[in-house]
Amino acid sequence: MKHPYLAKLLFLLLFAAFGLPTIAQAQTGTVSGRVTDGKNEAIPGATVLIEGTSVGSSSGVDGSYTIANVPAGNQTVVISFVGYNSVRRPVTVAAGQTAEVSASLSENTTQLSEAVVVGYGTQRRQDVTGSLTTVSSKDFVQGQITNPEQLIQGKVAGVQITTGGGAPGAATTIRIRGGSSLNASNDPLIVIDGVPVDNTGITGASNALSLINPNDIDTYTVLKDASATAIYGSRASNGVILITTKKGLAGEKFTVTLNSQTSLSRRYNSVPVLSAGEYRATVARVAPSQVKLLGTANTNWQDEVFQNAMTYDNTVSLSGAVGKLPFRASYGNLSQEGILITNRLIRNTGSLSLNPVLFDNTLRINLNLKGSWVDNNFADNGAIGSAAAFDPTQPVTSNESAFAGYGGYFEYLQGNGTPQKNVPVNPVAQLRLTRDRSSVKRSIGNIQLDYALPFLRDLHANVNLGYDVTRSNGYKLIDARSAGSYFNSPLDPTNTTSRGGSFGPYSQNRDNKLLETYLNYTKQFGGNNRLELLGGYSYQDFTVDAPAYKTFLADGTVSKEAATPYFTQYTILSFYGRANLTIKDRYVFTGTLRDDASSRFPTTNRHALFPAASVAWRVKEESFLKDVAAVSDLKLRVGYGITGQQDVAGISGDYPYLQRFVINTPTALYPFGPNFLVPYSPQGYNRNLKWEQTTTYNAGLDLGFLGGRLNGSVDVYYRKTKDLLAVIPVPGLINFTNQLVSNVGSLENKGIEFNLNANPVQGEHFQWTLNANATYNENKILSLGPQAPGFVGIDVNPNAGTISGGTGTTIGVYTVGGSSSAFYVYKQAYAPDGKPIDGVYADLNGDKVVDTNDRYLYKQAAPKVILGFSSNLSYDRLSLAFTLRSQLGNYVYNNINSNNGNYQGILASSNFVSNVTKDANYTMFTATAQQRFSSDYYIQNASFLRMENITLGYNVGKVFNSQGNLRLTAAVQNVFLVTKYTGLDPEVFTGIDNNVYPRPRTFTFGLNLSL
Secondary structure, three states: OOOOHHHHHHHHHHHHHHHHOOOOOOEEEEEEEEEEEOOEEEOOOEEEEOOOOOOOOOOOOEEEEEEEEEEEEEEEEEEEEOOOOEEEEEEOOOOOOEEOOOEEOOOOOOOOOOOOEEEEEEEHHHOOOOOOEEEEEEHOOOOOOOHHHHHHHHOOOOOOEEEOOOOOOEEEEEEEEEOOOOOOOOOOEEEOOOEEOOOOOOOOOHHHHHHHHOOOOOOOEEEEEEHHHHHHHHOOOEEEEEEEOOOOOOOOOOEEEEEEEEEEEOOOOOEEEEOHHHHHHHHHHHHHHHHHHHOOOOOOOOHHHEOEEEEEEEEEEEEEEEEEEEEEEEEEEEEEEEEEOOOEEEEEEEEEEEEEEEEEOOEEEEEEEEEEEEEEOOOOOOHHHHHOOOOOOOOOOOOOHHHHHHEEEOHHHHHOOOEOOOOOOOOHHHHHEEEEEEEEEEEEEEEEEEEEEEOOOOOEEEEEEEEEEEEEEEEEEEEOOOHHHOOOEEEEEEEEOOOOEEEEEEEEEEEEEEEEHHHHHHEEEEEOEEEEEEEEEEEEEEEEOOOOEEEEOOOOOEEEOOOOOOEEEEEEEEEEEEEEEOOOOOEEEEEEEEEEEEEOHHHHHOEEEEEEEEEEEEEHHHHHHHOOOEEEEEEEEEEEEEEEEOOOOOHHHHOOOOOOEOOOOOOEEEEEEEEEOOOOOOOOOOOOOOOOOEEEEEEEEEEEEEHHHHEEEEEEEEEEOOOOOOEEEOOOOOOOEEEEEEEEEEEEEEEEEEEEEEEEEEEEOOOEEEEEEEEEEEEEEEEOOOOOOOOEEEEEEEHHEOOOOOOOOOOOOEEOOOOOOEEEEEEEEEEEOOOEEEEOOOOOOOOOOOOOHHHHEEEEOOEEEEEEEEEEEEOEEEEEEEEEEEEEEEEEEEEHHHOOOOOEEEEEEEEOOOOOOOOHHHHHHOOOOOOOOOOOHEEOOOOOOEEEEEEEEEEEEEEOOEEEEEEEEEEEEEEEEEOOOOOOOOOOOOOOEEEOOOOOOOEEEEEEOOO
């Protein structure tokens, strides 16, 4: 397999190493020393820099460091490490000689002077007025991590990260302070090394972010309130996640690091269906006439479709400096099997960063390149539900000649040997006889130039050129022996010859181009006063191109002609500015203004202004508190801002305001003479569409005690979104459609967040750090615009609200006063013994008729409370860390039970029988086949406590004659789950549990070797 992206990265690395000239200063010396803590213990990994230059290094395992090529003369050495106060040491460097500078750092976990990443630059933490949280690599979730967002699960207050099951690279849903939209996107904006990436769905990839190697990530910064996010304006209503990747450091010695992990994943629970023996007894009791349909086998179909899965994850990185050119390069390979048979993901990644500082430290260059090549072998998740429902008395395979033409798999056949129609298909055959593969190549990169203007060194000009390019292709091939595809119809409906199998190729190209430029002026005056002014321009353009392909039957016959090729493009143009003023290190003022123009809106509504303002009062710096040793930090923050939303493509395409015509499918042909013509159909459009806007109010309190050993924050917020982008019903014959994307109504989110960090033990041999976070969020729809009498609400997005079973049955509604994730159901009636009564519901409106007017809002899918707790203990070379996550107040519709928790599968057909869940024998008093899809009985409490990860580590120490350092780890993920929910897993973001790919329990052994 060729990997052109990796070849390009290697070429750039070699070019950086040998192709760029470096000029060694003739008059240089060396600075060396040792970095320790207050107990004279070594601090490895401390950053040591020569002030005013990019020359520096980091301390080794024993705390020692060496910096070469230090300009001769008087210099200042700056030594820093996370969790400790930085120190500055003057030193005189003589040409050709070595000066020694050692330092002991004192603890300060608040790190008030630490630089934190914000939109378009960095700020001192003490100057931050908005609500943001930073998680560095040392605090990431450990173990086998495939998707990078999993690194911070349970780590950040106000952030809900839900993986869509246990498949390799499964899609993940991220919500920051609840959802602010109805039908538009609720996903946060994700910015990687300064490039806002396209994290919408990529054809051939379950999760766009799974194309990024988590081992390359250094920090996450989550911007939560509008005062922090408004600088990004568009797409910032749902928060912003800033990801920075690992970089090299000037003066750093050349280091090779190998991170290797081997994992075993196992399914640890199953859908509670009847065993073969239980099923035979149930069929004999409920429907004796159906006993003749039973087989003689005893098959656990869930055991047959799942497997123990292996994962091998290896990353090699090289970092250091070539002359004055810091660099880091990495290559990663991940080979991960899914626990569902035939499921596999292979990912190759490469990254390169070059960070030189030129022209007497006036020009800083950051070049970042990331490339990935991912090969997916998808498994049909429908086989999970099929395995739960397939008759357990039938065998997986059979030696009978009748089944030879179907791969030897048991299937329901007619007397002539052909498959029966409209019957279940063997779930093992469903997986084994399907090949669903894709290859996705992605590259994200940018070059950022920051130049201090010679006539005014406090004024910097910054240019950022970036891209995000994806190329994907794949196909789905169903074997001709598959019984489920035996009756695929040819294009000619008059030809009744049965032809099995199918082949459908696809491909997609996505291009994201970025140009940003801004001026940044920073001035410190009067000792402890600072002013920062920033103004800039941004251009970002997105295109998606998908060719059209024919689909074929197994014999090569065309089963479907190629549709119209797909191409779309949209552009965002922006102007933005920010002002920060700090007075006496006590009073901080921030103001932001951004003007965005999106091509998704008509010219009359294309532009929108997004202002924000916030203030902070550092009470700790006041005279009455400055000398109080017990209080290390006290800061009050208040912020206000407006952010926007324009991402409506998922429901209406990129141009919902334009009148459009689309080609009909080939099934709608009209005769014209001797030929048949394919007509075009007009589509609905809205010329008045405009930006959805979210206004956020935030008040926060930052606290620190005992020299930073205990610190935390509390934030209270209120978010109101108006002009909601939603799909609403419209009268027929007025707009070519009965549903239209419009701006309607408003909704609110309000809540409170707590975050606490503690360092209860910091001894010579024993250290212990803790993190706890909690979020409470309420979501409510305030209005949906003027509606006709009797209006209940708007149907939810079909992707989120449609359930399996029935025809187009939905289980949710958007209605005034309700949550946007509320369920809309009938109130179940119960017998005196507490069991539900078949088909009996409460007449809630009292009209003595039970109909749709008696449905009511009941519970919600979104959790009201999100909790996270992490602990990290170390004793000498041993360490133990774990992460706990919990959600409270969330409910799930058990679609497995509503489908199979009855005797429908036993009584509905005379040709076959299907298994039922154990709930059927609990809820069914008589031999009835009734299904109660809209009953609140199936809305179950899905609150849970999950031990996400526990990791035991051992630092072997120096190896290979003290040339390297080795660390070993053993981890378990998904250790335990405490919940009342009766299904496979309570963590279902949509609130509908149907064919959920179970999250496995994973055991990982890892090693980290640095040389």
